[in-house]
Amino acid sequence: MSNWRKIAERSTVLFCVLLSVSVVARSQTPAAREDNRTLDEYDRTLNVMKNDAKAASARRRSLFPQINEDFQRIQVIHNEIVRMLQPDKGLNYDRLADLTNDMKKRSARLRDNLALPQPQKTDTPTHSEAIDEVHLKKTIADLHDVIVSFVANPIFKNLGVVDAKVVDGAGENLDDIIDLSEEIKREAKLLGKTPKD
Numbered sequence: 388m389s390n391w392r393k394i395a396e397r398s399t400v401l402f403c404v405l406l407s408v409s410v411v412a413r414s415q416t417p418a419a420r421e422d423n424r425t426l427d428e429y430d431r432t433l434n435v436m437k438n439d440a441k442a443a444s445a446r447r448r449s450l451f452p453q454i455n456e457d458f459q460r461i462q463v464i465h466n467e468i469v470r471m472l473q474p475d476k477g478l479n480y481d482r483l484a485d486l487t488n489d490m491k492k493r494s495a496r497l498r499d500n501l502a503l504p505q506p507q508k509t510d511t512p513t514h515s516e517a518i519d520e521v522h523l524k525k526t527i528a529d530l531h532d533v534i535v536s537f538v539a540n541p542i543f544k545n546l547g548v549v550d551a552k553v554v555d556g557a558g559e560n561l562d563d564i565i566d567l568s569e570e571i572k573r574e575a576k577l578l579g580k581t582p583k584d
Contacts, residue, residue, distance in 0.1 A: 450500045457493040457500070458543065461564070464490045465534045468527060478520060480579030484572045491568035494561050501542075503558035523574050530567040536560055 464486050471478055537560035541553050 454497060454500050457497040458538075460493055461490055461497070461534065462538060464493075465531065469531055472524060472527060478523065478575070478578075480575040483575040484579065487568040487572040487575065491565050491572070494564045494568065498558065498561045498565075501557070503554060503561065518574050518577055520578065523571065523578060526567060526571050526574065530564065530571060533560055533563045533567060537564060 468483065468486055471483060537557065540557045540560065541550075542557045
């Protein structure tokens with residue numbers, strides 16, 4: 388019988404606690420209930436913000452390998468293109484078109500993954516110059532200069548850099564790399580189709 392007595396005592400205590408809680412809840416004024424709702428909404432908003440921040444942080448961490456791979460690959464492609472400029476070698480137009488296409492894709496993805504601001508599109512001037520190997524080599528030299536500037540950007544030396552000028556510089560460099568890569572690819576395809584004299 389002692390077990391039944393303990394159960395009855397506990398049930399009585401539990402009933403009294405529940406009864407007092409319900410009385411207190413009913414006695415709250417509408418203003419107090421509104422304050423509680425506001426606090427609940429505030430707590431939910433904070434939790435959503437914390438979860439969003441955690442998700443963004445996790446996304447950035449998961450993108451680091453892709454960012455690193457693209458950054459490294461742009462440099463490898465750059466080196467291969469520069470080696471094509473040796474005086475004793477002719478340009479392999481098909482290979483050049485493939486390399487610049489890959490560089491363009493990786494540069495665009497790198498810009499997106501780094502969350503750099505989108506460029507303000509301006510009308511790109513059409514080239515009145517004849518497309519020949521000399522012009523193509525000049526464009527490759529321009530691409531080389533932009534890549535050297537991009538790789539030396541402080542954003543890659545210190546990931547904590549938040550200087551707007553540095554970030555804008557990296558974005559502009561990537562946009563120039565994308566544009567020049569597209570131009571080189573287009574010209575290489577055109578020159579690859581022309582018959583050799």
